[in-house]
Amino acid sequence: MRSFRLALLTSTCLATSYAYIWPSPMLDELESTLYEILPSAASTISAFIQPCDTFTGIALDDTTGLGTGRSNIADWVRTAYHDMATHNVADGTGGLDASIRFEEEQARAENVGNGFSNTINVLAGFSTRYTSIADTIALGLVFGVEFCGGPRVPFRGGRIDATEPNLPGVPEPEQTLDSHIASFARQGFTQEEMIGLVACGHTFGGVQHAPFHDIVPELNDSDNTASVAHFDTTDVHFDNNIATEYMAGTTKNPLVVGFNATTNSDKRIFGSDGNVTMRSFADSPKLFASRCSELFARMIDTVPKGVQLSEVITPLPVKPGRIEFTLDGDILQFTGDVRFWNLPSNPNRVALLLWSDHLGATHNSTLLPSLISTTDYPQGVATYYTLGAEDFSGISLDAKAGIVNMRFMLDGELQTQQDTEAGVDFAVQDAVVFSTSSCFFENNETARYNMAVRNTAKVKSVYIETEMRDSSSHIGVTETDFFSPDPNAPVNAAYTIWTLNVAGSGFNRYVGAEIDGVKYTVLQLLSLFALPSCTS
Ligand code: HEM
Ligand SMILES: *[C@@H]1O[C@H](CO)[C@@H](O)[C@H](O)[C@H]1NC(C)=O
Ligand SMILES: *[C@@H]1O[C@H](CO)[C@@H](O)[C@H](O)[C@H]1NC(C)=O
Ligand SMILES: *[C@@H]1O[C@H](CO)[C@@H](O)[C@H](O)[C@H]1NC(C)=O
Ligand SMILES: *[C@@H]1O[C@H](CO)[C@@H](O)[C@H](O)[C@H]1NC(C)=O
Ligand SMILES: *[C@@H]1O[C@H](CO)[C@@H](O)[C@H](O)[C@H]1NC(C)=O
Secondary structure (H helix, E strand, O other): OHHHHHHHHHHHHOOOOEOOOOOOHHHHHHHHHHHOOOOOOOOOHHHHHOOOOOOOOOEOOEOOOOOOOOOHHHHHHHHHHHHHOOOEOOOOEOOOOOHHHOHHHHOOHHHOOOHHHHHHHHHHHHOOOOOOHHHHHHHHHHHHHHHOOOOOOOOOOOOOOOOOOOOOOOOOOOOOHHHHHHHHHHHOOOHHHHHHHHHHHOOOOEEEOOOOOOOOOOOOOOOOOOOEEEOOOOOOOOOOHHHHHHHHOOOOOOOOOOOOHHHOHHHHHHOOOOOHHHHHHHHOHHHHHHHHHHHHHHHHOOOOOOOOOEOOOOOOOEEEEEEEEEEEOOEEEEEEEEEEEOOOOOOOOOEEEEEEOOOOOEEEEEEEEOOOOOOOOOOOOEEEEEEOOOOOOOEEEEOOOOOOEEEEEEOOEEEOEOOOOOOEOEEOOOOEEEEOOOEEEOOOOEEEEEEEEEOOOOEEEEEEEEEEEOOOOOEEEEEEEEOEEOOOOOOOOOEEEEEEEEEOOOOOEEEEEEEOOEEEEEEEOOOHHHOOEOOO
16 A cells, blocks of 8 residues: 555545545546557547647648648647636636537637637547546647646546537737736636736647738748747747747737737736736746646636536556456356556566455455556556456356455555545445346347346346437437346346347447446447347
């Protein structure tokens, strides 16, 4: 326990957010998104900002995306700000809630340009039933800043997608300094924080000609076909050049040295405290980075009243994964793996899984170093072990004994969950499990799903869950098609079979169950053809 406790000590003091106890479908998924990044993986958020000048959007006057002067990272950071900037601290409305995805909001003058639709097109695709689109917008900022030279921005999860547009309220460049101070105050930021937030945001990107032709002329540059006048000379890299160039008087920031004084909002904002904040940023890249980390975190954590965010998600020192149960006669087959974080290397390591069963006994089994070895970005190394035997078939449990919870032991030291001194076991659920008696009727292409329901468990219902994206990309889940106990199906002493015939299959369908008042997702429906034929 000793070596793994340190990492979480700092976050346990935050009383206003809820603690992260595994299993938690949303936090487990967000933690994996944040920390299980394979450098080669093409299907992660970071792939869209690596290299940092990647631009996958369709520019207004260029359909290739190459040489446009634009970048995903700049669009993403601006989108996070514009989504949040509708917040009103007085009544708690608005905030980072993905309301920017609605056409009605994008059509407002304050949201001119296609940067928002470009951003949503990419990031909403990473939303799931557990990760809201609003969380993906926040993740886009976190990844963008960190992968493009900036600090880690602490990430909390749990944003909720708005179901309709928010009231307008994003500041525009031709407005007065007083109105900008008032606008940021309404969003929950002081004048000094306003200067910081604008400087932190405008380290990326710039102003485009097409939506802002009164600010930026056509540049006639084949490497910058969208005619973007960048805020500093390193527009896809997080650094304090936005401040050093401003203080040195060499800046080409179009909102500072633009030909029309009315739209020089950065000039008015940056100078509004006599340059005190900007000078401190220019003097210290370190201060700039730490201040931006804090301010970006405040920005993405500005959410509508009633939305409760999690604690800052740090890597779990010990994280079970892919836990699955299958009932085969009297045997409950148990598979899965466990990930340890920043494990010191030890060729002679003895790694054990320990578990308690329903009859009060404890057992153990040696963990096998997994074939999937490590991920190494951003801040740590993940080491995986497989639960069970050499052939990866898992661990065979006696169905009656089953399993209640588990712990892990490394070289004689117990690894439990870290949130309390005593530690919390890793609870597992064997009340509703897949039965190998499930099969497939070839005559009508119907699957007969047999779920084994533990006789001693308080199972209220077993049903099909279907995930659907609505017209605004938000994923909802509906529950239909309830299973019923099958008195004729073969049973063992511990379980009863509940059954349902399901026509067709699909990646968006799952078996769910309500067990002791809590709803669990038990199983993703298999391809029909993965099931044995019912007649054979
Ligand atoms: C008074 C406040 C602000 C004003 C008036 C303002 C104004 C602007 C304008 C006119 C653009 C050009 C957009 C385009 O051409 O598509 C822009 C771009 C941008 N703004 Fe702001 N901004 C403000 C605050 C912020 C804040 C607080 C952030 C983030 C923390 C931010 C982040 C960005 C980014 C990243 C871009 C570049 C977008 C791109 O290149 O695609 N801005 N801003
Ligand atoms: C770009 O070309 C347009 C059209 O020929 C011209 O009006 C404009 O002045 C040029 N801009 C620059 C910065 O040279
Ligand atoms: C300067 O910008 C303001 C606000 O967009 C606009 O009303 C005005 O006509 C512009 N002035 C010039 C000289 O372009
Ligand atoms: C801030 O610094 C810039 C660059 O040196 C200068 O042009 C500007 O006048 C200063 N503004 C204030 C309010 O001191
Ligand atoms: C693991 O199980 C074996 C066999 O039952 C037992 O002798 C041993 O003490 C157990 N180890 C731990 C750490 O509980
Ligand atoms: C499919 O065929 C099987 C076996 O004939 C039958 O029991 C089942 O009810 C049929 N399913 C549907 C949806 O018709």
